[in-house]
Amino acid sequence: MGIQNVGALSLGQWIAIGRQWNKAHGGKPGAPSDDEFDAAVKAAKSLDSVQL
Known part of the structure; x- marks a missing residue:
């Protein structure tokens, strides 16, 4: 994007970026299928059990 300080963007600029992103990306x-959802829940639960 080329912006060094994204906190300097106004709300209107963020809205414009979001609208253009949605146009470009469909x-x-x-919604995920039931199988995709179940796989995501299973993966998230396996990450909860990892000790750091």
């Missing part, structure tokens, strides 16, 4: 993503 809008809203679709």
